[in-house]
Amino acid sequence: MSVTPMNKNAPLIEVRNLDLHFGAFHALKNVSVSFDSGQLIGLVGDNGAGKTTLIKVLSGIHKPNSGEVYFAGKRVKEFHPKLAIKFGIETIQQSVGLCDNLSIARNFYLGREPVKRWFGIPFLDFKKMRDASTKVIRTFGLRENVSADDQVEMLSGGERQSIKIGRAVEFKNRVVIMDEPTNHLSVREREHVNELAQQLRDQGLLVIYITHDIHQVHKLADRIVIMENGEKVTDVAKDEMTADELEEVIRCGGRVVDTSKEVEPS
Ligand SMILES: Nc1ncnc2c1ncn2[C@@H]1O[C@H](COP(=O)(O)OP(=O)(O)OP(=O)(O)O)[C@@H](O)[C@H]1O
Numbered sequence: 001m002s003v004t005p006m007n008k009n010a011p012l013i014e015v016r017n018l019d020l021h022f023g024a025f026h027a028l029k030n031v032s033v034s035f036d037s038g039q040l041i042g043l044v045g046d047n048g049a050g051k052t053t054l055i056k057v058l059s060g061i062h063k064p065n066s067g068e069v070y071f072a073g074k075r076v077k078e079f080h081p082k083l084a085i086k087f088g089i090e091t092i093q094q095s096v097g098l099c100d101n102l103s104i105a106r107n108f109y110l111g112r113e114p115v116k117r118w119f120g121i122p123f124l125d126f127k128k129m130r131d132a133s134t135k136v137i138r139t140f141g142l143r144e145n146v147s148a149d150d151q152v153e154m155l156s157g158g159e160r161q162s163i164k165i166g167r168a169v170e171f172k173n174r175v176v177i178m179d180e181p182t183n184h185l186s187v188r189e190r191e192h193v194n195e196l197a198q199q200l201r202d203q204g205l206l207v208i209y210i211t212h213d214i215h216q217v218h219k220l221a222d223r224i225v226i227m228e229n230g231e232k233v234t235d236v237a238k239d240e241m242t243a244d245e246l247e248e249v250i251r252c253g254g255r256v257v258d259t260s261k262e263v264e265p266s
Pocket residue numbers: 022025027045046047048049050051052053054
């Protein structure tokens with residue numbers, strides 16, 4: 001479900017001075033960042049940098065201790081997953097989001113099952129579910145012999161990701177957050193998922209792509225945001241820095257190293 005834009009000139013998502021504590025642990029430190037539609041953002045950083053915590057705030061799972069969050073210019077006051085879904089934010093994670101023992105068609109509409117009425121009595125609209133998911137199976141290049149009635153457990157990792165991405169498109173989401181979407185995928189499947197991420201961006205969605213692999217995301221992204229130890233340490237257009245330079249930033253814990261001043265050992 002999508003929501004009518006509230007302020008067309010405002011960034012699609014903006015956070016200002018976000019702080020979040022888990023008990024004594026300071027997980028997000030004064031994070032400010034904004035994201036626009038039609039961008040593919042690489043959100044990168046080492047383990048524990050705060051990437052997932054940040055997107056959990058945007059998905060309404062964590063409430064920040066202080067700071068402000070705006071969706072299309074409107075301040076978010078309550079943090080609840082339903083609110084994020086209403087705004088059109090879909091998070092795609094490797095390990096969650098699909099029920100193995102249900103068909104592809106049922107998974108496609110999970111939590112949004114269409115209903116038709118016969119003499120006022122509601123029934124699940126299996127035909128609608130089957131037709132829409134068959135379209136996605138074909139559009140997103142799943143194997144020819146896969147059918148909408150097959151259980152999800154028979155799909156490969158890449159095909160599962162395709163179903164989740166197709167769902168995000170079908171339900172007209174505005175934001176797709178992909179958390180390590182290519183972990184454990186084959187080279188070909190990885191390429192396929194990355195192509196889909198770019199297609200979403202080309203259709204005008206905001207794609208936030210979380211990964212450890214700066215080289216992979218540098219090829220796809222328009223912008224790279226690096227987090228380190230709960231802080232945003234770098235926020236650059238892709239063309240401003242090479243993947244090697246950004247890797248160096250991550251290796252040095254967020255400090256930009258001025259290599260021009262390095263002296264050759266004598
Ligand atoms: N619910 C929680 N309770 C306590 N600490 C948490 C909780 N969630 C995350 N943390 C801590 O917050 C820090 C940031 O975690 P987060 O998952 O955001 O990192 P990340 O950048 O996504 O790392 P990774 O790439 O390893 O997933 C970590 O030190 C983590 O242990």
